[in-house]
Amino acid sequence: MVSKKFSMRAAAAGVAVLALGLSACSSGGDDDNTADPGSSSSEGSGGGDTISVGFSQVGSESGWRAANTKSIQESLTKENGFDLKFSDAQQKQENQIQAIRSYIAQGVKYIAFSPVVETGWDAVLQEAKAANIPVILTDRAVDTQDKTLYKTFIGSDFVEEGKRIGEWVNENVATEPINVVELQGTTGSAPAIDRKQGFEDATKSNTNVKIIASQTGDFTRDGGKKVMEGFLQANPDIDLVYAHNDDMALGAIEAIEAAGKVPGKDIKIVSIDGVKDGMQALADGKINYIVECNPLLGPDLADIIKTLDSGGTVEPRIVTHDDAFDQAAAKEALPTRQY
Ligand code: AHR
Numbered sequence: 001m002v003s004k005k006f007s008m009r010a011a012a013a014g015v016a017v018l019a020l021g022l023s024a025c026s027s028g029g030d031d032d033n034t035a036d037p038g039s040s041s042s043e044g045s046g047g048g049d050t051i052s053v054g055f056s057q058v059g060s061e062s063g064w065r066a067a068n069t070k071s072i073q074e075s076l077t078k079e080n081g082f083d084l085k086f087s088d089a090q091q092k093q094e095n096q097i098q099a100i101r102s103y104i105a106q107g108v109k110y111i112a113f114s115p116v117v118e119t120g121w122d123a124v125l126q127e128a129k130a131a132n133i134p135v136i137l138t139d140r141a142v143d144t145q146d147k148t149l150y151k152t153f154i155g156s157d158f159v160e161e162g163k164r165i166g167e168w169v170n171e172n173v174a175t176e177p178i179n180v181v182e183l184q185g186t187t188g189s190a191p192a193i194d195r196k197q198g199f200e201d202a203t204k205s206n207t208n209v210k211i212i213a214s215q216t217g218d219f220t221r222d223g224g225k226k227v228m229e230g231f232l233q234a235n236p237d238i239d240l241v242y243a244h245n246d247d248m249a250l251g252a253i254e255a256i257e258a259a260g261k262v263p264g265k266d267i268k269i270v271s272i273d274g275v276k277d278g279m280q281a282l283a284d285g286k287i288n289y290i291v292e293c294n295p296l297l298g299p300d301l302a303d304i305i306k307t308l309d310s311g312g313t314v315e316p317r318i319v320t321h322d323d324a325f326d327q328a329a330a331k332e333a334l335p336t337r338q339y
Contacts, residue, residue, distance in 0.1 A: 049081075050078060050081055050082055050083040051081060051082050051083065051109050051110065051305060051306070051309055052082075052083040052085070052106075052107075052108040052109045052110070053076055053082055053083070053084050053085070053108060053109065053110045053111070053112060053305060054085045054087075054099070054100070054102075054103025054106070054108040054110070054111045054112070055072055055076070055084060055085065055086050055087070055111075055112045055113065056087050056089055056095075056096045056099040056100055056103075056111075056112075056113035056114070057069055057072070057086065057087065057088050057089065057113075057114060058089060058091060058096075058114045058115075058116045058139075058140070059088055059089055059090045059091040059092075059116070060088060060090075061091055061186075061218065061219045061220050061247070062219050062220065062221075062245055062246070062247040062273070062275070063246060063247060063273070063275035063276070063277055063278070063339070064245060064246070064247075064273045064275055064293060064295050064339075065219075065295075066339075067275065067295040067296070067338075067339035068114070068139065068295035068296075068297060068298075069086075069088075070298075070339075071295060071296045071297055071298035071299070072084075072086070072112075072138075072297065072298040072301060073086060073298070074298060075298030075299050075301060075302040076298065076301065076302055076305075080302060081306070082302065082305075085103060085106070085108060087099040087102075089116060091116055091186065091218070092116065093115075093116050093117055093120060096113060096115065096116060097121075097124045099113075100113065100124050100127075100128065101124060101127065103133070104127055104128055104131050104133060107131075108133060109133070109309070110133065110134055110135075110136065110305050110308070110309075111128055111133050111134070111135045111136070112135070112136040112137075112138055112301060112305075113135070113137065113138070114137070114138050114139040114140050114155075115137065115140050115141070115142050115190070116140075116186065116189060117186070117187075117188035117189050118140070118141060118142055118143040118188060118189065118190050118193065119142075119143045119188065121142045121144060121149070122144050122146065122149065125142070125144070125146075125149035125150065126149065128149075129148070129149055134150075134151045134308055135149065135150040135151065136150065136151055136152055136153075136154070136301065136304055136305065137150050137152070137153040137154070137155070138153075138154055138155060138297050138301055139154075139155040139156075139295075139297060140155065140189060140190040140191065141153055141155075141190045147316065151304075151308060151314060151316075152304060152314045152315060152316055152317065152318060153316070153317050153318070154297060154300055154301065154304065154318040154320065155297065155318075155319075155320060156293045156294060156319065156320050156322050157194075157319050157322075158190060158191045158193075158194030158195050158198065158293075159194040159195075159197055159198040159201070160198060160322075161191075161194075161195055161198060161272050161291045161293060161322060162194060162195035162196065162197060162198020162199040162200075162201075162202070162272075163198035163199070163201055163202045164198075164202075164291045164324055165195075165198070165199055165202070165242060165270050165271075165272065165289070165291050166198065166199040166200070166201070166202025166203045166209075167202050168270065168289045168291075168324070169199075169202075169203060169209065169240065169242070169270060169289075170202065170203060170206050170209070172288075172289070173239070173240055173268055173288075174203070174206050174208040174209045174240075175208065176208060177207075177208045177210065178208060178209060178210065178239035178240050179210055179212045179235065179237050179238055179239050179240070180209060180210065180211045180212065180238075180239065180240045180241075180242055181211075181212060181213045181214070181228075181231045181235065181238050181240075181241055181242070182196065182199070182211055182213070182214035182215075182241075182242045182243075182244075183215070183216075183217045183223075183224050183227055183228065183241060183242070183243040183244060183248040183249070183251075183252060184196060184214060184215060184216040184217065184244055185216065185217075185218070185219045185244040185245060185248075186216065186218050186219050187216045187218075189219075191219075191244060191245075191272075191293075192216065192219075192244055195244045195272060196214070196244075199242055211242075212235055212238070213231050213234065213235060215227045215230070215231075217243075217244075217248040217251065219244065219245050219247060219248065220247055220248070220251070221247040221248065221250050221251040222251060223248060223251065224243060224247060224248025224249065224250065224251025224252050224255075225251030225252065225254050225255045226251070226255075227248075227251075227252075228241065228251060228252040228255035228256065229255045229258075229259075232255060232256070232259045232261075238267050239267065239268065240267065240268045240269070240270065241256075241267060241268070241269045241270070241271075242270055242271075243269065243270070243271040243272070244271070244272060245271060245272055245273045245293075246271050246272070246273040246274070246275050246277065246278025246281075246287075246290065247273075247275075247277075247278075248271070249269050249270075249271035249278060249281070249287055250277055250278065250281060252269060253269065253281060253286050253287070263281075263286040263287070264284075264285045264286045264287060264288055265285070268288045269286065269287045269288055270287070270288055270289045270290070271287060271289075271290055271291075272290065272291045272292075272293050273290065273292070273293050273295075274290050274291075274292035274293065274294075274322075274323070274325060274337075275295075275339060276334070276337050276339060278290055279325065279330045279333065279334050279337055280330075280334065282325060282326075282327055282330035283327060283330040283331045283334055285327060288326075288327070289324070289325070289326055290324065290325045290330070291322060291324045292322040292323045292324060292325065293322055294320050294321065294322055295339060296338065296339070297320065300318065300320070304318075
């Protein structure tokens with residue numbers, strides 16, 4: 001059984017966690033995983049006595065995603081008893097559905113995926129269930145009434161992340177009236193919906209907080225920069241940027257500097273993720289506060305699959321541990337930051 005506490009510790013430390021009873025461990029050959037769009041390993045579904053797993057990744061939109069992909073690929077290796085088939089959906093739901101159908105057709109033993117958006121998964125998940133292939137959700141949730149369509153969902157509490165940002169803003173910036181612009185993540189994705197919700201919940205009773213504009217930057221640096229340029233042109237009095245991830249915050253920094261203003265001072269910036277580039281900008285004073293979203297889900301995913309494969313059970317929801325950093329804490333954390 002993967003206990004919630006155990007998983008939280010594991011994700012925080014970012015270490016391999018294979019201390020539980022494992023039924024299908026064997027040595028494997030070279031790691032032939034690939035991250036190309038729509039690709040899969042060249043082997044069939046069998047892979048000897050390894051456990052075949054089809055993983056459909058959202059895309060490669062951010063530093064967070066790169067760290068997450070690395071963690072998955074470094075954990076589900078042949079040496080660790082897995083035959084991983086990995087595909088990158090390029091932020092398109094149709095690509096993910098196609099990848100999942102292909103994994104079903106190949107007869108993999110487990111399917112794991114991080115759903116780009118929340119809705120529209122029931123049909124393909126029914127197909128996996130009909131084929132007796134357990135599904136594990138990593139990082140992002142699906143919106144479905146039928147909770148039997150997946151075994152567990154492991155990842156951060158995105159509402160809580162937005163709430164922590166909002167609470168910090170209340171205490172540290174919104175002690176006087178402020179105009180806030182929001183750079184939203186991918187439209188329809190769980191982190192975009194939940195981080196917006198969490199921030200609004202935390203700030204709704206603070207009459208000093210006024211959200212004057214909110215638009216998606218699709219979790220990319222380029223998207224954050226372009227949307228911020230538009231915000232700056234339309235609104236001369238922006239006090240704070242709430243970016244749903246570090247990459248969009250980094251894009252916003254470029255736009256703010258190009259407009260002749262000082263990020264972190266003239267316009268304060270708060271964001272979520274805690275990737276190295278974001279933490280560096282925080283340490284440099286260009287971002288003011290970051291709530292972490294831990295991408296190192298690979299060790300726990302491997303652990304979950306091995307637990308299920310040995311006949312064990314897992315909690316339906318496993319929440320990973322996230323820290324938070326101000327500028328001083330970022331300086332301290334940077335030298336040992338893993339991603
Ligand atoms: O789902 C997690 C989010 O997806 C990360 O916060 C963001 O950087 C990524 O694109």
